[in-house]
Amino acid sequence: MKIFKLIFRNIFRHKLRAALTVLGIAIAVMAFGLIRTMVGAWYAGSEASAPDRIITRQAVSFIFPLPLADRDQIVRVPGVKEVTWLNWFGGVYKDKNNFFARMACDPASFTDIYPEYKVTPTELETFKKERNSCIVGQKLADLYHFKVGDVIPLDGDIYPGKWEFVVAGIYTGEKPTTDVSAMYFHWDYLNERITQTQPSRANNVGWYVIKIANPNEAATVSERIDALFKNSSAETKTETEKAFASGFIAMSSAIITGLQLISYVIIGIIFLVLANTMIMTARERIREYAVLKTLGFTGKHIALLVFGESLLMALIGGVIGIILLFPISAGVAKGMTQFFPYLAIAPSTIGIAVLFSILVGLVAGFFPATRSMRIKIVDGLRQIG
């Protein structure tokens, strides 16, 4: 019979209380992990960005367009290998809740600059040839059951009117972090209609994506590009793709900070749940601890019993929480694929959850352990158990 056995049996002395405490810890750890995973997913786009791509956008905001004519000047900047451009389209697919990124692109240069988007040669050929065609990411196709040949109707908002695009191909990602939840179609197709309906908005692009020869020269090349359009009606701001993606995240920084704050509040809740249980437990067992001391066990042994129980309960709850995190996170990833194209549990999240479980176990056990180890035997024996 070892002390560990006693700790283990003590935990389940009050089965319902132990089960509720462990369940509380498990749910809190799972919620903590899920929030961290979702926050991590927010940054996934930024983390997946390529070092040899820089983005040129309107200096004031990326919502303002840039002239297509800028392309010819950018492509001649030393250090620039290739240039493509993108346009945020917006629009509504059947229902406003069906949100996913829809962007106009130049198919030829787009697929060269984004080699991580994998599409079969036949589908790519069709996409390049058919002006009203589009390609959709695998996750998007899975979510809305899009197949090659399907027509995707969109109600335009930024670009009013009824739009229809034929699915030419379904692209997959080179890496798990590659975003496969967007739709890309011909910028030419968009520009043609805009030229007819809103000529003043024609021949504009959202932003340029530039492939550079040497990632180490990103800053220099960016300066050269911005210098070209200094004092023009559409001054530019060029930055790395990572910085550009981070800019999007910054817009949601209040939400992300709020979520991170909640995740730490959850740690506080775990602590309170466990501390409450441990204080009750230790109070009930004062007499037993006094008996153990009478038999020759020291205060350190008693502290070990209390700490051990607190730590073990926190760890059991933590492990169950982490196990629960996997199916729940998979469910969230499936249900919210358009918001979280890449939702994966990072090893660091598991590590932090385990670390917090240990920390909470130790801190929650501290007060009852200290009290129990200091109790005088004669006082403890008088305690009615």
Place this chain on the structure above:
Amino acid sequence: MAEGIVQVRNVTKTYKRDTMQIPVLQNISLEIPEGEFLALMGPSGSGKTTLLNLIAGIDRPDSGEILVQNTNIASLNESALATWRSQHIGFVFQFYNLLPVLTAFENVELPLLLTKLNKQQRKEHVETALKVVGLADRMNHYPKQLSGGQEQRVAIARAIVTDPTLIVADEPTGDLDRKSAEDILDLMQQLNQEFKKTIVMVTHDPNAAERAHKTRHLDKGELTL
């Protein structure tokens, strides 16, 4: 005459309740020879349990000396006193005080976890102790599966398993029916007579005290007889 195994010399003990000082023992001196079965009697609040606690090293006197086998236990620090208790004292409580999550075997084994005995040696000691108290067939039972008398037997087995110098018992029959109380007293007498154990027992019960070699009475913190 040989010196007593327990020597209590001029011991005084006072408890504090808020600002009040409550004298419990006043200048007590007592000698207990080896192999003695001593009963301490007296009305409630007379200080008999306090004296027992002092002899057992679970409380400290305000003044005076308590020597057990010539060790002045009042001079030991907490850690040394805990080790001393584990080696020299076997406790029997009124309410048995067994751990409910442990079997009879595991409860008896508890004090041995503080020794250097290996698992097999501990097993042998525990089985022997349980045989002495007549509960070898109940070693895998939990306390709630035992009667009060059987629980007290397990507690006695726990008290003797380390072969202590002294067994102290605080009202060991106080929570038992007549028959069980007689059985426990028989057992304690057996430990004293057959195994030559020195026993100090606090009791209210004159019948229990009759089993002892000697009875000392306490009243208002003083030994009267």
